[in-house]
Amino acid sequence: MTRSRLVVLGATVVVAAGAMAALGALYLDPARAAVGPLPPQALSLPAGTRYVMGLDVKRFVASPLYAKYAAARTSNRPQAFEELEQKTGLNPERDLDQVYIAGSQAGVPGRTGDALVVVVGRFDRAKVARAIETEKRGVTSKNVSGTVVYLFNESASGKGSGATAFLDDDTLVMGTQASVEQTVTARARGEAPLRNNAALLALLESVRPGSTFWMVGDQTLLSNMPKAIPGPGGPGTSQSIELPALKSLMVTGDLDPQVSLDITGEAADEPAAKNLADVVRGFVALASLQANQKPELKQLASAISVTTEASRVHVAARVPYEVLDSLQPRPPRSAPPRPPAPSAP
Amino acid sequence: MSAIPAVPAAAPADGRDVSRPVPFLRAARAVFDLSLEGMVWSRRSLLMILLLGLPAPLALVFRTFITRLPPRVGAFDFYGVVIAFYYVRNALPLAALFYATALIADEVEGKTITYLLTRPIQRVSVLAGKFAAYLATTLALALPAVVLTFFLLTTIRGWTGVGALVPDLFRDMGVVVLTLVTYGAFFTLMGVLLRRPVIPGLLFLFVWELLANAPGYLPRFTITAYLRSLIHHRPPDEGLAEIFAQVLPTALCLEAVGGMIVVFLAAAAWIFSNREYVLDQ
Amino acid sequence: MTATLEYVRASRWYGPVIALNDVTTTVGPGVTGLLGPNGAGKSTFLKLAAGQLAPSQGEVRVLGRPAWGSPELFHRVGVCPEPDAFWEGLTGFQFLMALLRLTGFDDAECRRRAEQALEQVALTEARDRKIGGYSKGMRQRIKMAQSLAHDPQVLLLDEPLSGMDPVNRRRIVDLVKKLGREGRTVLVSSHILHEVEAMTRRVLLIHNGRILAEGDVREIRDLMDEHPHTVALRARDPRALARAVVGSTHVLSLTFGAEGEWVTVQTARPDEFYSSVVDAAVEAGVSEMYSPDENLESVFKYLVAR
């Protein structure tokens, strides 16, 4: 066994062990049972869901952005958190794991949309239930296939403006009454209506679990997005650039150690994708050309890369926090405090 | 003068079939064993061992000093930089140039080619055996480093979420193999074609392959554009070089890369089989 | 005599230089010396037989098959190349094992043949030393070993004795003679004439890419009657001997050696001279007699001078 052969054998062993460990990690990973980043209980969301957003609270709280936000606001921690903790014993920073928002029509003008919020964490169910019941007024409860659903300001016709319910010990769902009830019934029957929405599942599968926040959706997510954006001349000028309709959008992002964003948009076809990519490239090039006035713009521009793959446009941005700080408009320097007026003789 | 009785031309006692060359695989295996000896464990490989193995210690530095030296890039992004920028764009093609151009040139330069060409084996099995030794050597140096780098970087926050990144690891290992085979085939052809392949090789890698960032159809005339499109890491490059980066469809890339490997190796085998090696006295 | 190597109007040129010029010959079993000065075309002649070069014109066949492009021939052909080049990192034993594996033997057979070949060239005790550390003689012998380890029927040896000390030289000469006696076809190329003379009497003289002559040295010499034969004799009374032979018509000239014991006679018809000189030799007390230009060197000189 010559030394060269020993090296090759050793390498094969290392690679094989690595592959075994990787396969092990792949199949034993808890997130495995679900669809992409979604936990199993979220599969009881209605089949008509057209967009889903998710926030990993644990990662968000641990991120430098939150630390910066918490440091800035230490003096007046949000009152809402204080009240919430006294009433329900729930400290969002400590107890919440994930928050998902899903719906079918996102803010269609004139209709409030049927958004649903699913909160996963550790709850003291009794305390939360009592807190909801002792809400001042308009809280009633009804039993939907064995699960208590709380309705807020239930009208005469039995329609509440909002509803909430515990899907299980660590999952709370809130939203319009219809969608909450639909979800609760599906959950009780053990169905997973979301699995029938193949398009959304495909998008969810491509989301990298473990990212701090993510968002997937088809046209409805974009329906309230502006159709045209102001031309390079600035908002006042006449010409504006038509945005090609996107069939679907997927955004994933991380906040540690820098703000990193990966946006993938599926355009109607390849030319549309190239057109959209060129628009984004135009903006990035524009930003870097104005670098001499604002050097941080150049850094921002070089942190963005745009690539097209068939009908998909992929924009990747890696923005360090110092760049973000330098981009924020500096608070107007408050006038130096005027010397106290000389006291009257 | 009495005629000396000739040794009968019948098959020798050990039953070898002397009417045909040694079977291809057996000959290639013997050439592989002979070539591997001086390839991995030799002073000339020292630099390539460092170049191909370096990312693993770099990842270790990244991981251990992550608190004292806050990095600008996330762990998984750094892994992407290692695969896309360090390996596929630079280190692997350089290793291919280093080893593949020498497959035959070494033997000719050292005048030991005669021993190989006076054996009952087809010349194409000589090339196959040497190419396999090149692959074994470079993969033995690169793949463990890729695996170690991946685990060192993705398990910084524990093993949760690593499972989801595993498909990336296997895809990257596949692209590392494809990169070494493709560039290996190309530089084997160059090594057989040219007497001095080093400077043309370097000019190809670091001047011609810049076309990969050009707009339009130009990237399709390079090798790196296809290989880069096969990996899904998009590390933001300095400046606007990446601005025109386009990702070629995976199917096209696999076809192009496969075609290149077959064409380059077939051409190299044909040239090597028909060339006379007149070793100057 | 069945022909092992056949050259049919074979020519080979490198650009304007003609290395081998329209050669037709055959080489059969036994040891054949391929002789000629440097640049005469010996290496080209040998490389054509070893399938390293393709003939520019004509045909070269080994054991009935074209030499170029028939790798299967090397089951039965062994080549000992001229360059002193090795994989320096391998030991002698590993070198033989690697090349025997390339010849298609399995490991046990390789080991047996490698040890046997090392024994034949007396390198058994240096088997596990790196070739990089071998002396010049040992390197030449390990090169011989690799050419005969697979028991070939044809052996092509390119300058096998170059740079060897007398002891190793003697050992290789005996080995080649033994191989020739076993009926193998051994073609030994060399530009040192007395080396070849020690191994065989059958030669192939080559010069400027052409074959000057082929066959037994003495036959060639006898065919060259335009050059008188020289016979040197040592006698007790050289003057008496001279008086006895000077009368014969075939004696062309007579020279007396400086010490007064030697007489050198130039004769046109050596056979007649040998028969007529017997009685005179007894009376003059001849103690020694030999023919200085019967050897290869002079034959070659005469042929080249043509």
Place this chain on the structure above:
Amino acid sequence: MPIYEQTYRRYEARAPLRTVRFWPITREALRLILARRAFLGLLLVAWGQFLFRVIQIYVVTRLPEAGRVLPIDGRMFGQFLAIQTLFTLLLSIFGGAGLIANDLRTGAILVYLSRPLTRRDYVLGKLGVLMALNLSVTLVPGLLLYLIALALAPDQFAKWSLAWIGPAVVLQSVVTSLVMSLIALAVSSLSRSARVAGLGFFGLVFGLEIVRGVLRALYDRPESALLSVQADLQSLGNALFGIKDRAFQLPWAYPALVLLAVSLGCLAILRARVRAVEIVR
């Protein structure tokens, strides 16, 4: 008329040994290199940038506002020499890779060292070859460019405030050529094959540059620039020509120190490796 004895006469070396003993080595090697057509092609490409700069000076003197896009001042020479450094890399491989490696392989070093030459003369001779090659693409075009600038734009350049450009070009060219030559020679002495030496040299210089690229993407600390020889040379050039660059913020003393250490290291390698006989263990 007496007949003189023509037999052997003993040679008494009366003439003193020449002082510059290494020059024949340099001259012969250069003659061999200049005879190769490929070298002239490489030289032509290396002088391409010189032509571009001359045109740039001419255009800016005719259309002053073009100067805003392509300013012609002291910094232009710094950028010129920075780009030429890449050509010293190629020329060192082309001319230098085999300088000592071939002598070690063929044993020609025995022939050199059996002449009245010390090992220092041998190294100086070989170094002379590389210095000539490298200076021919840095110092010669650099000074020529400065003279042309003086001629074409006297009002801009013929000023005492810009008189430092000449000496700065000389210093930067000599330092660049010396460092690249020493490294190429040291690597050439570490191998017995010119191809391995050439690629080893490129792998070393370019490998360090890739590692710096990775570390910069990772930590963006100026110290990472010390790691790469090219970056050190560029830092020195920036300091000499007053070029501000975000990537090279360290004071010039550090890169200068690194280059000095690298040069001494190369000399140590040469002292150890340039030897008549190599002991095979």
